[in-house]
Amino acid sequence: MLEVRDLSVSYGPVQALAGISLEVREGEIVALIGANGAGKSSLIHAVAGLAPAAGGKVSFRGEEVLGLPSHRIFRRGIALCPEGRMVLGGLTVEENLKLAAPGRRSFADLYELFPRLGARASSRGASLSGGEAQMLAIARALAREPELLLLDEPSLGLAPNAVQAIFALLPQLRDRGLTILLVEQNLVQALRAADRAYLLESGRIARQGPAEALLGDERIVERYLGLEQEA
Amino acid sequence: MADFLQNCLDGIATGSAYALLALGFTLIFGVLRRLNLSYGPSIMAGVFAGTALYTAFNAGLAEIAIATVIGAVVVGAYIERLCFWAIRKDMAVASMVSSFVIWMQIEEGVTLLFPDRTYAFPGILADAVVEFGPFFLRASSLAMLAIAALAVLGLLGLIYRTHFGLAVRAVSENPEAARVAGVNTGLVTLLAFACASALGGLAGFLIAAGDEQITPLFGLWATFKGLIAMMLGGMGSIPGAVLGGLLLGVVEANALWYLGVETRDLIAYMLLFAVLTFRPGGLMGQAALMARRAAESRV
Numbered sequence: 001m002l003e004v005r006d007l008s009v010s011y012g013p014v015q016a017l018a019g020i021s022l023e024v025r026e027g028e029i030v031a032l033i034g035a036n037g038a039g040k041s042s043l044i045h046a047v048a049g050l051a052p053a054a055g056g057k058v059s060f061r062g063e064e065v066l067g068l069p070s071h072r073i074f075r076r077g078i079a080l081c082p083e084g085r086m087v088l089g090g091l092t093v094e095e096n097l098k099l100a101a102p103g104r105r106s107f108a109d110l111y112e113l114f115p116r117l118g119a120r121a122s123s124r125g126a127s128l129s130g131g132e133a134q135m136l137a138i139a140r141a142l143a144r145e146p147e148l149l150l151l152d153e154p155s156l157g158l159a160p161n162a163v164q165a166i167f168a169l170l171p172q173l174r175d176r177g178l179t180i181l182l183v184e185q186n187l188v189q190a191l192r193a194a195d196r197a198y199l200l201e202s203g204r205i206a207r208q209g210p211a212e213a214l215l216g217d218e219r220i221v222e223r224y225l226g227l228e229q230e231a
Numbered sequence: 232m233a234d235f236l237q238n239c240l241d242g243i244a245t246g247s248a249y250a251l252l253a254l255g256f257t258l259i260f261g262v263l264r265r266l267n268l269s270y271g272p273s274i275m276a277g278v279f280a281g282t283a284l285y286t287a288f289n290a291g292l293a294e295i296a297i298a299t300v301i302g303a304v305v306v307g308a309y310i311e312r313l314c315f316w317a318i319r320k321d322m323a324v325a326s327m328v329s330s331f332v333i334w335m336q337i338e339e340g341v342t343l344l345f346p347d348r349t350y351a352f353p354g355i356l357a358d359a360v361v362e363f364g365p366f367f368l369r370a371s372s373l374a375m376l377a378i379a380a381l382a383v384l385g386l387l388g389l390i391y392r393t394h395f396g397l398a399v400r401a402v403s404e405n406p407e408a409a410r411v412a413g414v415n416t417g418l419v420t421l422l423a424f425a426c427a428s429a430l431g432g433l434a435g436f437l438i439a440a441g442d443e444q445i446t447p448l449f450g451l452w453a454t455f456k457g458l459i460a461m462m463l464g465g466m467g468s469i470p471g472a473v474l475g476g477l478l479l480g481v482v483e484a485n486a487l488w489y490l491g492v493e494t495r496d497l498i499a500y501m502l503l504f505a506v507l508t509f510r511p512g513g514l515m516g517q518a519a520l521m522a523r524r525a526a527e528s529r530v
């Protein structure tokens with residue numbers, strides 16, 4: 001469904017990605033893992049049309065999307081739920097959803113998925129708790145019924161029960177026909193949720209394979225769990 | 232007391248046109264977070280398009296109004312492409328300075344095409360006066376007030392009731408988050424700019440029709456009045472722009488009556504100074520500023 005070939009991303013003199021290739025097949029949950037600054041967000045932003053790609057190809061359903069403006073990529077069915085949520089604090093919950101889905105009148109299905117949001121539909125984004133804001137960011141990404149969801153660190157800064165809620169959501173979303181590219185610091189949980197995984201190290205793919213294989217590799221798990229604890 | 236109330240009535244009529252100018256500034260500042268000094272001159276260019284139609288073809292009021300609005304929108308789009316779209320977001324000073332350069336260009340261009348100092352502009356219902364008990368208002372002022380009020384209501388409807396308005400509010404708050412939500416921020420910005428220019432064109436038409444004449448200095452005048460009214464009300468606040476415009480009109484009308492024409496502008500500047508000293512965000516900007524800060528710190 002999504003095919004990334006030799007993608008490189010630079011911010012001025014800083015090269016964040018140096019020729020990455022990866023693939024996400026329809027119906028999969030693919031985890032993208034790696035240390036802070038490895039380039040995970042850069043990759044996801046480049047796919048969404050929000051980062052300056054310096055070279056390579058990104059095709060979605062066989063069509064090139066690299067270089068298209070972000071709103072066109074969004075309309076093709078790739079939605080981003082960004083790191084740090086980026087909810088609009090001055091708009092209400094429902095307005096945040098409407099913004100992403102012009103013309104849509106009812107968000108009942110999303111409120112069913114996230115009852116907290118339904119209860120707070122007319123509260124301002126700025127008044128939401130961290131967990132609620134994360135739910136709104138996911139719901140906003142789903143509002144236009146995308147085919148591919150790019151999920152960047154959804155559990156960042158959340159309380160343990162909110163983290164559990166997010167991970168419980170992933171299989172539900174897959175059952176709705178969604179394909180997911182998941183970036184996570186929460187290594188073990190991400191690998192448990194995913195079918196396949198890529199390990200990113202300083203702008204390159206260091207390992208890839210079935211999620212269980214990476215989960216079974218003690219060196220990876222220890223090293224990144226260790227990093228997480230230090231951070 | 233009767234004088235004071237009469238002045239307030241006159242001031243509200245003039246202030247309604249100031250409110251339109253301030254709203255235009257606010258829209259542009261909201262979506263771009265950058266100042267467009269050429270806003271007044273773009274309106275002046277539009278008014279001259281109307282004047283040209285009037286002097287050359289003796290066109291009717293409606294045609295002249297439309298030509299004024301279109302002229303302001305075209306020149307506004309030119310400014311947006313050159314000073315804002317083409318210059319990176321983080322170079323706000325470069326945008327502001329280039330908008331000043333374009334100001335000079337527009338003023339020189341208009342002066343070349345229209346070399347006389349002043350040109351005639353058709354009035355609306357020129358000599359009629361409408362009485363309300365002991366008070367009265369020129370019919371043209373009443374028309375100005377009514378049309379401006381309709382335009383303000385129309386703009387509020389656009390901003391708070393339509394999807395385009397939602398996108399404008401989103402881009403004003405956080406362009407990157409708006410882009411994540413799938414908003415075509417470039418288009419929204421251009422259209423918001425066009426709306427601001429159209430409002431400005433309408434204000435320019437109403438003011439020129441009230442004065443029944445126009446000079447190239449109108450650009451400077453419109454930029455000053457719009458900026459002062461916006462800063463009084465609060466940078467980036469839409470209700471603040473309306474309030475700031477009306478307040479400026481009322482204060483000026485009273486200063487003119489009690490102190491004379493020489494001190495009118497001085498009083499307006501002193502009012503702005505006093506407001507900014509005690510409420511640095513403007514009368515209604517503080518709330519907007521605090522809400523914005525709160526939103527940024529929490530989300």
Ligand SMILES: Nc1ncnc2c1ncn2[C@@H]1O[C@H](COP(=O)(O)OP(=O)(O)OP(=O)(O)O)[C@@H](O)[C@H]1O
Binds near residue numbers: 038039040042083
């Ligand atoms: N807007 C930017 N301007 C300049 N450099 C950037 C920018 N965004 C990212 N970088 C750099 O690119 C590299 C990769 O950053 P990226 O955000 O993609 O990493 P990440 O894997 O998502 O990290 P994290 O786990 O901390 O979110 C880093 O060295 C970072 O400093």
Ligand SMILES: [Mg+2]
Binds near residue numbers: 041042152153
């Ligand atoms: Mg990241």
